[in-house]
Amino acid sequence: MSEVVEFKEAVEKKRIGWGSEKAKVTKEYLDEILQKFGDKIKDFKQVAYNQWIITVDRNDVPEIVLYFLNHEGWKETQLSTMVVNDERPLRGKFSITYWLSINGAAGDFYLGVRAYIPEDDPKFISITPKHRGANWYEREAYDMFGLIPEGHPDPRRLVLPDDWPEGVYPLRKDFHYSDSPPGKKFYPYKKPKDNEVIVPYGPYHVALEEAAHFRLYVKGEEIVDVDYRGFYAHRGIEKIVEGRLTYDQACFIAERICGICGCTHSTAYCEAVENAAGIEVPERAEYIRSIVLELERLHSHLLHLGIVCHLTGLDVGFMNAWKLREHVMWLAERLTGNRKTYGMLLVGGVRRDLLEYRRSLIEEVLKDLKSGFGEFVDNITFTRTFVKRCESVGILPYRIAKELDVDGPLGRGSGRDFDVRRDHPYAAYKYLDFKVPVYKDGDVMSRAMVRIDEVWESIWIIEQALDQLPGGDILAEYKEIPPYQEAIGMTEAPRGENIHYVMTGPNNKVYRYRARAGTYNNLPAIPDMMRGYTIADAPLIVASLDPCYSCTERVQIVDVESGKVRVLNEEEFNRMAIKASRRV
């Protein structure tokens, strides 16, 4: 314990003074953890201004993590990410780190609970039975590193392709990034119970976005259970970054994690590297980052609202939303050089400046957007079919939302009051003023309302940022990034919290990179949202998550009893959804 106190004193001296209101609260949290588990903590360090890592024995991890997550006084705690790292070349051991965060209005605090796992006994105790939000993280730990989560209720493969051979773990350091060993195709789907009918969902869909495969288990029209096999778009980004790319190149692959919210990913990556290496970003660059991020949020939310309109049969809303969105895309093209806001960031700042004429372009577009969007919102909220179709569909209660750590507009639609921009301010959000909309109903409508409110807030944020835009450089100068420093970077993407973990390495390369997008936490909530609703609701529910892919392409209805297969394509399927809205 005395060691810990010393550590703490050293940290206090070195880092920030605990002057600010937020830092005081943070200190209380930290004190409590140290008080409660002081004798179990072996090591304690601060990696960035709001990030601490404690090292404990691997058997003590679940206790601390669950204490943190279920703490009554701490409102919006959440398991932000879990990072497994192959530190065998450094220490001869693997490490697992559960990154926990306190959100809500109260704190700016990230705590990593770390344990080392020896190579000859690669096991750790699963916390999934007690906290379902850890499900995917722990499955991924097995997939990528071969660490076995003991007591995990569903230890199936998650990330790797179906034909990946057993016993090959691609993120281990002894695996070369471009190897691709062949194997046999196999995936164990859940078996249907009696009288249940399987409705496979995907992997290919017509209209939108990515491939993913859902299996709906239905009784009559009612959905009883859902099985999910996604990761069709798993492209091995983490390994490519560790193997092939340099710090500056990695920005561009981080953007390409998602084509809609690319810039937030590269911001999170850059923040992680900057936190780890102690690079100070010029203020002007922070402001430009914020402006671009908000533009991205605008076009992403407009896209989402359009799709929800489409699926509820309100096609005029779809067309209008996408028409409005096009203005934002044009603006993005002129500001960043690419319609998808790609290629704007580098470690240490941004690549393009906001010259005067670009500023006036933004102002013009925002003016148009404000009037256009107001009209659009009036139109859809006064359309009875739209409202009736979205109300009380796909309800996700607060309790389950908390249990599954869902984030972003999905969480805020279920009454979780958090937002990374406010709680853990990054880029220029610390200088800006905005509200965080929270709705309590947890249905499709409240998620849409959250997004509508956020569009207004985004417009307001951009206007503020333009007014306050300071002068100076846009790209920091730094010499060298020291190896084996670690930190996380976090951003609020249009879909939720993005957490990127970076451990710097030698030779201008990242040693370990872990990216977690908002949808990673949100997708596991789909079974809970779908249960009890009809097949016709399924596309709407999936779309309401804005899951970086809408849903459906081809729906296959297999009647288990007769063995008859009926194939519905997405069009028919969407038509069912649209028809259902005619009923209201």
Next chain:
Amino acid sequence: MPVTLKYPFVKITAPPEYRGIPQIDPTLCIGCAACVNACPPDAILRIDDYDRGTRKIVLDIGRCIRCARCEEVCPTRAIKLTNFFEAASPDRRDHVEVVELRLVKCKGCGRYADFTGRQVQKALKIVPKEIIEKEALDDKVYLCRDCKRKETVDFTIEASKEVVP
């Protein structure tokens, strides 16, 4: 009010800020391969042929993600992202641009060195005149790495002989 674009029946130009198809200006390229090192998807290749004494800088637009890192690092402004965007083609070969440059023939051993003649010209232009004269760089630059090293070693040995008889 109709909003639909008339494209492809009318001509359209992308805004000047748009990052379109990259192009190498062969009159400016010195073959330093800075772009090859910076390119995240390895769309630009450096292929050295020591038998024929050529270096090829190969740009494949079909691999390019248009990040403009090459433009950012190019010391001679040879590679630029134009705002031209009509790249569709049924033949992938159409997307390739090759710039072939001659490598320097080493004055010492007669083999080809791993840098181009243009690189040498550029370097001589950048390095201040005093240093070129002082170090007698005019001759030295046309030696390959091995010969340069050898010369340095010879020089050191000679010098040490003088000191330690």
Next chain:
Amino acid sequence: MSAKPKLKSIWVFHLNTGSCNGCDIEIIDVLTPYYDIERLGVKLVGSPRHAHAMLISGPLTRQAYYGAKMAIKAMPPEPRIMVAIGTCVCSGGIFYNGYPIYRRPESGREGNEYPRLGGIIELLKDLRDEGVKVGPVIYIPGCPPRPEEIIYGIAQLAGLVEKRLSYQEYSDEFVKFRLPEGPVEERIVLTLREKLRHVVGYLDRDAILEEFMKLVEKAEKSENPREELRKLINEYSSKQRDMRIVFCMRLLESEYWRIKDAISAGKEFVYWI
């Protein structure tokens, strides 16, 4: 294209083989009011069985490979057009040699071949090996391509436009090398250029630097270049409305003299090149 498909209205199916969504959203964009590709008779259909053409995006992950192959085989044998949209599907893009990306064993995972292999090329080779007939392929690179680019590609299929790019090869023997000449020493120019990258970014720096160099050229001709340059820049600033560019000019001026002084004093100076 040897046999041009005489198609008036192309029905397309959209196939994602693991792309980042950028291209997919652009494909949808093409169908919305501004670009409205239905003008050209293109219609998005819900099943590959109805489709003439397949719009493919993504670098072809191993997980998506089987589904993609099945979907292509499910298309009617004629005309079975492949429209490869985006850099990833043309050649694997930035992901080209990651472990979950499908590559044929003989393609290798690192290579100096060009045009670069990867993406749909691998799948098409597999299909041809299996004896599956595949119609014309059109490649639309871009990351993501603009909606206009996609329209351009599809218009090419419909025979409305001609391709504009062609294979380019230049050789030292035929193209003369041009060393840019300027009034200022190259090393100073390069240092200023790099400094400017940190202030206004790579895109705008060249235009600003050029303006500055013009002023320097004028100033250096006069007897007192320092005064003259200051005067010229003041004059320039009064006309320029963009304060950012004015700021850059002033910065360049001070940097320029700082480097000059350092050189004339014979001090060690770190150049950014």
